[in-house]
Amino acid sequence: MKANGTVFKYGDNVDTDVIIPARYLNSSDPAELAEHCMEDIDKDFIKNVKKGDIIVANKNFGCGSSREHAPIAIKAAGVSCVIAETFARIFYRNSINIGLPIIECREAAEAIEAGDQVEIDFDLGLIKDLTKGTEYKGQAFPPFMQKIIASEGLINYINAAK
Amino acid sequence: MGMTMTQKILAHAAGLETVEAGQLIEAELDLVLGNDITSPVAIHEMDKFEKKDVFNKDKIALVMDHFIPNKDIKSAEHCKCVREFACKHDITNYFDVGKMGIEHALLPEQGLTVAGDVIIGADSHTCTYGALGAFSTGVGSTDMAAGMVTGKAWFKVPSAIKFNLTGKLSPWVSGKDVILHIIGMIGVDGALYKSMEFTGDGIASLSMDDRFTIANMAIEAGGKNGIFPVDEKTTAYMKEHSKRAYQVFEADADAVYEEEYTIDLSKLEPTVAFPHLPENTKTITEITEDIVIDQSVIGSCTNGRMEDLRTAAAILKDRKVAKNVRCIVIPATQTIYLQAMEEGLLKIFIEAGAVVSTPTCGPCLGGYMGILAEGERCISTTNRNFVGRMGHVNSEVYLASPAVAAASAVTGKISAPAELGL
Ligand code: SF4
Numbered sequence: 001m002k003a004n005g006t007v008f009k010y011g012d013n014v015d016t017d018v019i020i021p022a023r024y025l026n027s028s029d030p031a032e033l034a035e036h037c038m039e040d041i042d043k044d045f046i047k048n049v050k051k052g053d054i055i056v057a058n059k060n061f062g063c064g065s066s067r068e069h070a071p072i073a074i075k076a077a078g079v080s081c082v083i084a085e086t087f088a089r090i091f092y093r094n095s096i097n098i099g100l101p102i103i104e105c106r107e108a109a110e111a112i113e114a115g116d117q118v119e120i121d122f123d124l125g126l127i128k129d130l131t132k133g134t135e136y137k138g139q140a141f142p143p144f145m146q147k148i149i150a151s152e153g154l155i156n157y158i159n160a161a162k
Numbered sequence: 163m164g165m166t167m168t169q170k171i172l173a174h175a176a177g178l179e180t181v182e183a184g185q186l187i188e189a190e191l192d193l194v195l196g197n198d199i200t201s202p203v204a205i206h207e208m209d210k211f212e213k214k215d216v217f218n219k220d221k222i223a224l225v226m227d228h229f230i231p232n233k234d235i236k237s238a239e240h241c242k243c244v245r246e247f248a249c250k251h252d253i254t255n256y257f258d259v260g261k262m263g264i265e266h267a268l269l270p271e272q273g274l275t276v277a278g279d280v281i282i283g284a285d286s287h288t289c290t291y292g293a294l295g296a297f298s299t300g301v302g303s304t305d306m307a308a309g310m311v312t313g314k315a316w317f318k319v320p321s322a323i324k325f326n327l328t329g330k331l332s333p334w335v336s337g338k339d340v341i342l343h344i345i346g347m348i349g350v351d352g353a354l355y356k357s358m359e360f361t362g363d364g365i366a367s368l369s370m371d372d373r374f375t376i377a378n379m380a381i382e383a384g385g386k387n388g389i390f391p392v393d394e395k396t397t398a399y400m401k402e403h404s405k406r407a408y409q410v411f412e413a414d415a416d417a418v419y420e421e422e423y424t425i426d427l428s429k430l431e432p433t434v435a436f437p438h439l440p441e442n443t444k445t446i447t448e449i450t451e452d453i454v455i456d457q458s459v460i461g462s463c464t465n466g467r468m469e470d471l472r473t474a475a476a477i478l479k480d481r482k483v484a485k486n487v488r489c490i491v492i493p494a495t496q497t498i499y500l501q502a503m504e505e506g507l508l509k510i511f512i513e514a515g516a517v518v519s520t521p522t523c524g525p526c527l528g529g530y531m532g533i534l535a536e537g538e539r540c541i542s543t544t545n546r547n548f549v550g551r552m553g554h555v556n557s558e559v560y561l562a563s564p565a566v567a568a569a570s571a572v573t574g575k576i577s578a579p580a581e582l583g584l
Contacts (some may be wrong), residue, residue, distance in 0.1 A: 013350055013439060017548040022527040026229060026236035028203045040550040060351040060384060064548060065527075066286040068203055068302035089355050089386055090286055094302035144186050144316070154304050155210045158312065 001122040003080035003101065005053035008038075008045060009114035014057050015064035016091065020073045028069065030076035037073040051078035054120070056112045058084065062091025071095045081120050083127060083138070085109040096145055097154040103127065103138035111136070164414030166322040167389050168357040171297040171411050175280040183321035183418070191221065192296075193274060194309040195283030197265055198226040198237065201244045203303035204284060208311060216251050217313030223255040223274055224248050225265040228523045230258075233530035263495025263521045266290040266378060266463035271495055273404025277392045278411055282306065282315050287463050287545065289380045292389035293373035294396055295410065299387045320357045320386045323348075324419040327364030329428035334579045336473070337372030338465055338543065338563035341379040342433040343425070346443030354384035356420065359413065361391060364427045370399045371469040378464045379545050382440040432578045434541075435561035438549045446566070446578040453560070457540040458483075458571035459552075460564050461492025461519070462526045465543035468498050470564040475507040477568035477579055478514040484574030489516035490532045496521060516571065528552045534559075541570045 018041040020033055027033060038045035055074065061084035062070060071094050074082065081101045095102045101122055108127045112118060116131040120138075127136040141149065151157035165173065165180060173181040175189035196204055201224055208214060216222055224244055229237035241258070248256035255274060262268065266287050269275050277295035281288060286300035301315065309315050325344065345352070358380045360373075368376075373390050380388030390396070392410045400408055434449065436442040460466075460474045471493060483489040491511045493499035499521060502508050511518050525532030526544040534540055534553030540560065542552070547559035560576060569579045 015546075015548045017527075017546070017551050021550055022228075022529055025199045025527075025529075026234060026240065028206065028240070040555045060354065063350060063384065064286065064546060066284055066288075066300040066302055067199065068284075068304060069199075071302075072203075086351060086354060088351070088384060090300050090302060090381075093305065097302060097304035097308075142186065154308050155207060158308055159210075159212050 003052060003054065003120040005080055005118065006050065007054050007056050007112055007114055007116045007118050008049065009112065010041065010055065010057040012059040013063055014041065014061050016062060016067050016070040017064055019062065019070040020067065025067060025069055030072050033069050033073035034076035037077045046077060049077050049079065052080045053078060054118050055079055055082045056109055058109050059086050061087050063088035066090045068094045068098060071098055071100045075100045083108050096148055099149060099153040101149070105136050105138035108136035108138065163418060164416035166357060166359055166417045167391065167411050167413040168297055168322060168359065168387060169319055171278060171280060172317060172319055181319045183319055185319045186316060187319060188314050188316050189280050191282060191309050191313050191315055192279040193221050193223060193281040194306060195223045195225070195265060195269065195281065195285065195288060196306050197228055197285050198230060198241050198244060199228050200284035200303045200306060202240045204306040204310065205243060205247045207304050207307035211311050213311055216310045219252050220254045221313070222253050222310055223269055224253055225257045225268060226259065226262055227264050228527065229529050230262065230522060231520065261496065264463045264466060264523055267467055267494035267498065270294060270374065271403055271497055273406060276400050276404050276406050276408035277396060278409030282309050286381045287378050289385065289387045290374055290378040290463060292377035292380065292387050293370065294400065295390060295392040297387055297389065300381060320355055321420045322357045322359050323353055324422045325358060325360050326422065326424040327360060327362040327427055328424060329364050329426045330367040331427045331430060334565045334584065335430050335432060336563045336565065337368060337375035339430050339433045340427065341376045342435050342440070342443050342561065343430055345379065345383045345440045346433065348383055350382060350439055350441045351384040353380065355386055358383065358385045358388040360388065365390060366393060369469055370395055371467045374467065375464055382545055432563060432566050434566060434576060435547055437547050437558040437560065440545065440547060440561060449576060453576040454539065455487060455541050455570055455575060456538040457532065457534065458487060458489045458567045459525050459532060459540060459542040459544060460567050461494065462523065462544040463494065464545045465564050466492055466494030466498065468501055470543065471498065471502050471507050474564045474568040475510045477565060477572065477582065477584065478516065479510045481514055481572045481582070483515035483571045487571050487574050489571040490519060490525060491516050492519045492522060492524060494521055525552055541567050541576055543567050
C-alpha cells in the first residue's frame with residue numbers, strides 16, 4: 001500500500017478539540033465531520049486538502065478526548081496518512097481501529113515542511129520527501145496491529161477470527 | 163521481574179502469571195462504558211459484526227451526559243439511538259435524563275466500578291476509576307463496539323511512572339492542585355502510553371474525591387491510566403456504594419518504574435493552568451498580574467463532586483459573585499444535586515448570584531450552556547483548556563480547583579481564597 005500527497009504541517013499537541021470541535025459532535029456522519037476538520041487550527045485546511053494529502057505534525061498528535069470522530073474526520077477529509085513524532089495513545093488506537101494509516105517518525109516530522117510532496121510505502125515503513133529528495137524510516141507496527149490494518153479495521157479483524 | 167499494580171491487574175484479566183511492559187495482551191472486561199457522543203458511533207459500528215449480541219447486558223454502562231437534556235435535534239437523535247439500543251438489548255445500566263450524572267462521577271457512585279476491575283470507556287476520562295484501584299482507560303467507539311460484543315479488549319501492557327506522595331495538603335489546596343502540579347512538572351505528554359502509579363504515605367490524607375480528581379486527569383499527562391493503592395478509605399467507599407466483590411492488587415516490591423517522583427503535598431499551593439494547555443501551570447503566588455474573568459464554572463467529572471461543592475459553598479457563603487462574572491455550578495450527579503440541596507448548598511450558590519444546573523457536561527466541552535464569546539475568559543474546575551474548548555477560538559479557559567474558581571467568582575479575577583481573608 002502506498003500514499004502520495006501534499007503535506008499540511010502542524011506543531012506539537014494538536015488536540016482532538018481542534019481536529020474536530022465538540023460543537024460539531026452532535027453529528028457522527030463522516031462527510032459532515034470532515035467539513036469542520038482542523039477548523040479551529042487551520043480554517044483553510046478543508047478548502048485546500050485534496051484526496052491523498054498527508055498531515056505531518058510534531059509531538060503528541062491527537063491528544064485530548066477519545067472521540068473517534070477525530071480520525072474519522074481526517075480520513076473522510078481525504079487524508080491518506082498522518083506522520084508525527086508521537087501520537088496520543090487513544091488517537092493512535094482509534095486510527096488503527098478505523099483504518100487510518102499513521103506513522104511515528106521523529107526525523108520525518110522535524111524535517112518535512114508544509115507543501116512538500118511526500119510518498120509513503122506502508123509495507124516498508126518508508127517515507128520519501130520528493131520535494132527535498134530525502135528518505136526516512138518510520139516505526140513499523142507490531143504484527144498484531146498490521147493484521148488489524150490489513151483487515152481494514154478491528155471489526156473485520158474480529159469477524160475474520162471467528 | 164516484579165510487576166506494577168496496573169500490570170498485576172492486567173495479568174490477572176488476561177489469565178497470565180506475569181506480563182511485562184510492551185507485551186500485547188487480550189483482557190477480559192468488567193465494564194464497557196459509552197456516552198451520548200461516542201455510543202452512537204459504536205452502535206453503528208456494531209452493525210458490522212457478524213455476532214450482534216452484547217456479551218453481558220449487566221457489564222455495559224451507557225450514560226447520556228454531554229448534550230443532555232438534549233440541546234438540539236441532532237443530539238436528541240443521538241440519545242434516541244442509544245435509548246433504542248439500550249432497550250433492545252435490555253442494558254441494565256442505562257442512565258438517561260432524571261437518572262443520569264456525568265459518567266465518571268456516576269459510575270463509582272452507583273457501585274459499578276470497584277478495585278481490581280478492568281474497564282474501558284469510550285471517553286478519555288475513563289481513567290478516573292483508578293482512584294478505586296481499578297485499571298480503567300479511555301478508548302474509541304470501535305473499541306467500545308468490540309468490547310460490547312466480545313467482552314474483551316487488546317492492550318499493550320504499559321510501563322509506569324511512580325509518584326510518591328508524602329505529607330498533607332494545606333487548607334484550600336486539593337487534589338486538583340496535586341494533579342495540575344504534576345502535569346505542569348511532566349508535561350501533557352509526560353506519561354504518554356504509561357501508567358501513573360500513585361503511592362506513599364501522603365495518600366492516606368487524600369479523600370476519595372481528591373483521588374478521583376487526580377486519577378481523572380492522568381490523561382492530561384498523556385497517561386494510559388492513573389492508579390491508587392486500596393486503603394481503608396477505598397474499601398469504605400466501595401462498601402457504601404457497591405455490592406460487587408472487589409479484588410485488591412498491590413505492586414511488587416521490585417516492580418520496575420521508568421521514572422519516580424516524590425511530591426511533598428504540604429508544599430503545594432493553589433495552582434492554575436493557563437491557556438491553552440493543562441501543562442501551562444502557575445502557582446497562585448507566581449501569578450502577579452490581575453487576570454480578570456467573565457465566567458467561573460464549578461463542575462465536571464473532575465470537580466463536580468460533593469466535596470467540591472462544599473468547598474465552593476464555604477467560599478460563596480455570605481458573599482456575592484462579582485458584578486461582571488457569570489458563575490455556573492453543576493453538581494455532577496442527581497445524588498450529589500440532592501445532597502447539595504439537603505445540605506443547603508444550592509441556597510448558598512443562588513443567594514451568591516450563581517446559577518445551579520442539572521447534572522451535565524455542558525460548558526466543559528463547549529457543548530452548550532456557558533459557551534464563551536470571542537475574547538472572553540473563564541476560570542473553570544474542568545480538565546481541558548484547549549483552543550476553543552469552551553466556545554470561541556479566541557476565548558480562554560484557566561483550569562483551577564473549586565476553591566480558586568469560587569474565590570475568583572467573588573473577586574472577579576483569578577484569586578485564591580486567601581484574598582478573601584480565608
Ligand atoms: S465533564 Fe467534561 S471531561 Fe468530563 S466527561 Fe464531560 S465533557 Fe468529558
